[in-house]
Amino acid sequence: MATVEVAERLQPPSPVTRALIGIFTLWQRDLLRYWRDRTRIAGGLAQPLLFLMIFGAGLSPWMGTLGGAPVGPDYLQFLYPGIIGMSVLFSSIFSAVSVVWDREFGFLKELLVAPIPRWAIVVGKALGGSTTSMLQGLLLLLLAPFIGVRLQVGTILLLIPLLFLLAFSLSSIGLVIAARMRSTEGFGLVMNFLVTPLLFLSGALYPLNNLPTWLTVLTRIDPVTYGIDAIRRVVLSSAGVPQPVIDQLGVTLFGYPLNPLLDAAIVLALGLFLIVLAARQFARPD
Incomplete structure (x- = not known):
């Protein structure tokens, strides 16, 4: 009986268990690297603060009350959710650079030959960056x-999953690109080219109503648009802005105003599509 128990304990873990262990290990590794790099944390806060001080404080006196109502938000309140989304955008996209670093230093090769499925590597990296x-x-x-x-506490509890979903989708975009990059210089060049339109078309810095048709189409293609719209609707609602004003400043799709739930569903669908695409990229021979 004792021999049987020892044999059962020595049996290798199942494929699902190996995948879960790999996902958790990669998630924990990214989290520890983030926590130990205080410069990265400070640098991630510096850029949003500059935008708030320059755009917010500089343009707020000229913009007045937004939404065409005396009870509407001022420009600084409107900009604040966009700056939160911008912080998530930059952090998520560039978190995938760790894949390029791991490839350069040989750690990625060790991961690819480890007894875990390659999709688990992608999910672990995406969850860590998210x-x-x-x-x-x-x-x-x-x-x-x-x-x-x-x-309020309820507002923060709503923002946590919204920020995570936005970060998950954007981290997946970074992984799709990083899967085929061979140098950090090339990755940085592509990311800088990608991040700028994602930011300026997302509505983070200005309302997306009354735009030309061609520009409206581009803003609706931008996935960041829906993440920032959800964050802004929750934040402005917590600030006491009436719902008609929030709808006027928010994103519409085919003429209908969205809500945080629909925004989150769109971001989630995009994130799942991108994570599958990234997994297919990693499954190809390196």
Whole structure:
């Protein structure tokens, strides 16, 4: 009987167990690297703060009240959710650079020959980048009292999954590109070319209503648009902005205003599609 018990304990874990262990290990590795790199945390906060001070403080006196109503938000309150989304955007996209570093230093080759499926590597990296980017965005919630936004506990609990879903989709975009990159220089060049239109077409810095038709189409293709719209609707609702004003400043699709749930569903669908695409990229021979 004892021999049988020892043999059962020595049996290799099942494929599902190996995949889960691999996902958790990669997620934990990225989280520890983020926590130990205080310069990365500080640098991730510096750029959003500059945007708030330059765009927010500089343009707010000229913009007045948005939404055409005295009870509408000022430009600084409108910009604040966009800056949170911008922080998640930069952190998520560039978190995939770790894949390129791992390839250059040989760690990725060890992962690819490890007894775990390659899709588990992709999911682990995506979850790691999503978690660190979500935390980076949550740090900006500390600025809410200075912006004039009152965040309640329920609001924060709503923002956490929204930030995570946005970060997950954007991390998946980074992984799709990083899967075929051989140098950090090439990855940085492609990312800089990609991030700028994603940011400026997302509505982070200005409302997306009354735009030319061709520009409206581009903003609706941008996945960041729906993530920032969901964050903005939750934040402005918590700030006491009436729902008609929020709908006027928010994103519409085929003439109908969206809501945080629909925005989240669109971002989630895109994230799942991209993670499958990234897994297919990693499954090809390196």
